Amino acid sequence: MPIKKPTDSVGTAQVILDKSLPLFARSGFTGVSMRDIAKAVGISGAALYHHYSDKQSLYVAAMSHAFADKASSIQSALDNTGTPEQRLERFVTSFTEQMANDPDFRALLQRELLDGDEKRLKLLADKVFIEPFNAIKQLAQEMALDCDAHLLAISMAGLILFHFETESIRRYLPGGLKKHNDPKVIAQHVISLLTGAIGK
DSSP: OOOOOOSSSSHHHHHHHHHHHHHHHTTTTTTTOHHHHHHHHHHHHHHHHHHOSSSHHHHHHHHHHHOOOOHHHHHTTTTTOHHHHHHHHHHHHHHHHHHOHHHHHHHHHHHHHHHHOOOHHHHIIIIIIIIHHHHHHHHHHHHOOTTOOHHHHHHHHHHHHHHHHHHHHHHHTTTGGGGGGOOOHHHHHHHHHHHHHOOO
């Protein structure tokens, strides 16, 4: 089936981001060329460079695109409506559901952490993750005044992400059940852990 070419500049930019995400998720930053992306989109290399001057700017834009809806949901879950415990529950439930539904984003994030490229990591921290992280950190400070808010915010997100990162091996470990992959089960478990630990 031939690739349907986008017909306008905005549409082309959107298709570039949509098509590049699974390529980066499968092969990593170094494993994907601009030529690969142009071919997947169905445009020339020159047309691709018209939208993105280099692979790194395209990659950061793709990560931002992949995280945009998540960041919006995180901000919404963590708004000032309700108690800190209610906001924690909303955040964990929402973020768990998002991670369950976006394996490409999870793969991209894991690849970045494993690659450890300082320049890209700093760019992603500054351009993609800083605002949602600050919102999580603010909640952590409200929930546990005497804690290290940075570490608690990392733990909040990390408890969720680790369940998905270990999904492929967890089923072979004693007691592993199919229901342990259900986002609702994971979310409830993480909420119980956090509220129990923070409340002490």
